[in-house]
Amino acid sequence: xxGRLEFVLKMPVVRVISKKEAEQFLPHRxxxxxLDETYVLEDEKYISGSRLFTGKEDFFKGHFPTHPVVPGVLxxxxxxxxxxxxxxxxxxxxGKVGFLMSxxxxxxRGQVEPGDKLKVAIEVLRVGKVxxxxxxxxxxxxxxxxxxxNFILGEK
Numbered sequence: 001x002x003g004r005l006e007f008v009l010k011m012p013v014v015r016v017i018s019k020k021e022a023e024q025f026l027p028h029r030x031x032x033x034x035l036d037e038t039y040v041l042e043d044e045k046y047i048s049g050s051r052l053f054t055g056k057e058d059f060f061k062g063h064f065p066t067h068p069v070v071p072g073v074l075x076x077x078x079x080x081x082x083x084x085x086x087x088x089x090x091x092x093x094x095g096k097v098g099f100l101m102s103x104x105x106x107x108x109r110g111q112v113e114p115g116d117k118l119k120v121a122i123e124v125l126r127v128g129k130v131x132x133x134x135x136x137x138x139x140x141x142x143x144x145x146x147x148x149x150n151f152i153l154g155e156k
Contacts, residue, residue, distance in 0.1 A: 003136040003143040008046050008121035015040040017085055025088035026081060027097055027156075031058070034078045038085040047122040047133075049082030055114025070112035075145045076103060079135035082120045083149055087131055098131065098151040110144035112137075118144075129153055 017025075017038040026033065038049040053070060060068040084098040112118055116139040125132040130152055137145040 003146055005121035005123055005136045008041065008048055009119055011041040011046060013039045013041060017089060022085045025085050028081060034074060035081045035085065038082050040086050044124050044127050047083060047086040049120045051078050051118045053112065053114055053116050060114060068114055072108045072145065075112060075137050076106060076147055078118060079120050079137055079147065080149050083122050083133040083135060084151060087127060093153065095156055096153045097156045098153055100149065101152045102150045104148040104150065106147035108145050110141055112139055112144055
């Protein structure tokens with residue numbers, strides 16, 4: 001199954017933001033900084049990013065021991081962190097922090113398992129005090145999740 005943003009994963013990368021670099025723009029730290037890399041493709045329009053699940057992550061022990069899958073809420077969090085990293089790296093948002101305000105139209109269409117690389121494609125719908133992103137998450141098996149993510153920008 002493919003989604004409307006699958007083409008974003010094939011776009012040329014303008015800027016790579018590493019996990020370590022993302023710490024400049026996000027308040028998250030390990031073990032809750034869940035992205036590996038963020039890719040700025042077109043400022044304020046398209047973003048992508050990734051996370052490889054090795055199977056050694058602690059949550060697999062309980063979700064679920066006989067059939068480990070990534071919890072859907074973590075997929076949404078990864079999409080949010082990738083989107084926020086790309087938005088917050090812009091100079092005009094220096095000193096601000098993005099807080100997830102709401103999630104609309106979330107759908108889970110496939111499972112993410114140990115060994116899967118989650119690839120996230122994001123379209124920026126609106127940037128400002130309230131920022132809106134539409135995100136899709138893929139594995140090699142196809143589209144696994146989609147949602148509209150809404151952030152409010154606040155002071156650090």
